[in-house]
Amino acid sequence: MALVIAQKSELCEIIFTKLSSFHLVPDSCTYSIMIRCHCEKNEVEEAKRVLFTVLENGFEPDSATITVLINSLCKRGKVKKAMEVFEFMERKGLKLVVQQHNCLLKGLSYVGKIEEALEMLMNMKKTNFGVDVYSYSIVMNGLCKVGRSDEAMDLFNEVVEIGLIPNVVTFNTLIQGYSIEGRPVEGVGVLKMMKKHECVPDYISYSTVLHGLLKWNEIVEAFGIYKEMVEIGFEVDFRMMRTLVRRLCKRSWNEKRLLEDAYEVFEKMKERGLVVDKRTVEVMVKACCRGEKFDEALVNLNDMVRWGYSLKAIAFEKVIEGLCRQGRVDEAVSTLFLLHANGRIGDRISYDVLVNELIAHGRVFCASFLFGFALKQGVALVPNKELQANNRS
DNA sequence: CTAGGGTTAG
Numbered sequence: 001m002a003l004v005i006a007q008k009s010e011l012c013e014i015i016f017t018k019l020s021s022f023h024l025v026p027d028s029c030t031y032s033i034m035i036r037c038h039c040e041k042n043e044v045e046e047a048k049r050v051l052f053t054v055l056e057n058g059f060e061p062d063s064a065t066i067t068v069l070i071n072s073l074c075k076r077g078k079v080k081k082a083m084e085v086f087e088f089m090e091r092k093g094l095k096l097v098v099q100q101h102n103c104l105l106k107g108l109s110y111v112g113k114i115e116e117a118l119e120m121l122m123n124m125k126k127t128n129f130g131v132d133v134y135s136y137s138i139v140m141n142g143l144c145k146v147g148r149s150d151e152a153m154d155l156f157n158e159v160v161e162i163g164l165i166p167n168v169v170t171f172n173t174l175i176q177g178y179s180i181e182g183r184p185v186e187g188v189g190v191l192k193m194m195k196k197h198e199c200v201p202d203y204i205s206y207s208t209v210l211h212g213l214l215k216w217n218e219i220v221e222a223f224g225i226y227k228e229m230v231e232i233g234f235e236v237d238f239r240m241m242r243t244l245v246r247r248l249c250k251r252s253w254n255e256k257r258l259l260e261d262a263y264e265v266f267e268k269m270k271e272r273g274l275v276v277d278k279r280t281v282e283v284m285v286k287a288c289c290r291g292e293k294f295d296e297a298l299v300n301l302n303d304m305v306r307w308g309y310s311l312k313a314i315a316f317e318k319v320i321e322g323l324c325r326q327g328r329v330d331e332a333v334s335t336l337f338l339l340h341a342n343g344r345i346g347d348r349i350s351y352d353v354l355v356n357e358l359i360a361h362g363r364v365f366c367a368s369f370l371f372g373f374a375l376k377q378g379v380a381l382v383p384n385k386e387l388q389a390n391n392r393s
Numbered sequence: 394c395t396a397g398g399g400t401t402a403g
Contacts, residue, residue: 001396001397004397028397029396029397030396030397032396032397032398033396033397035397036397036398062397062398063398064397064398065397065398066398067397067398067399068397068398070398070399071398071399097398097399098399099398099399100398100399101399102399102400103398103399105399105400106399106400132399133400134399134400135399135400136400137400137401138399138400140400140401141400141401144401167400167401168401169400169401170400170401171401172400172401172402173400173401174401175401175402176401176402179402202401203402204401204402205401207402207403208401208402208403211402211403237403239403240403
């Protein structure tokens, strides 16, 4: 079994053929492992042959063995063959247990025969072997995958009605269904429902909800779920965090309060040492400028240059203009040099704004120096009156 | 103490 798990099926088979030289006789458990071994190698016919050998040797193959075989067939979409095994066992007078029925349910859903799966589920209810929560979860998943979450929800209600206990997988299936159907907020509703059913949402529950909300652009809801995840201690996938930051930034243009939320997620990414791509930084800096948060913008520009990222000049230019507007001219000049350290050249507007702001502070000498510096960089500025006067003197 | 089985995401 260890060899099968380690995917060393060849070795497993060699040992099996050498059993007799150790005077060992395989029993039903050995055969069951061999069936799985062949299934792993996609040798279904071989697996079936082993099953027949088991029967010929007078062993009663136990249900776990049959499950492995049926499951392996179903997983590969060979539902018809699985049915054959199924019927063969019934002719032998062996009744199939709920696990095997469940494999078939999954197989039927997998090949798109969801109606047949539903019919089978209804028949299972009538037998002594019955149905369990796996059966329902499987069919619900089949329905969800084809955009029939309402029917999946009907089945969920049936689960509760007949006294089965839905588990985290049952709920996660519903969440996924709503997500792909474009009803992500109902996924949030399922999360709340779980708490009522005393089922603890897991990482998959939250991630699926968050992914759905992001996919359908429910950004404010998404941030709420993100916060819950952080509070619980789940590490949110960095790609989702990146999307969240960008969308919150975009939204903060019209809804100022969202800037803070965006920054919170952004900071968490840096704190976790995640690679923040330059596009996200640019969007974040842009949003900071728009929200007049130049300290934050500047901190990030500094970080980016230090880490060797080459950002678009516009990110710096917006900060320069903003700082000048606030009269923080020294920091604005520093930002200009930061831009140069980043390997780019400021545009005409940045130099214009800086020169004018320096003059406004009465620092004409600095303004002249900067003016000359701009010319050297090939940025053509139109000198204003003060500068001309200064240069004449 | 005593092998092997079925459900959810990106």
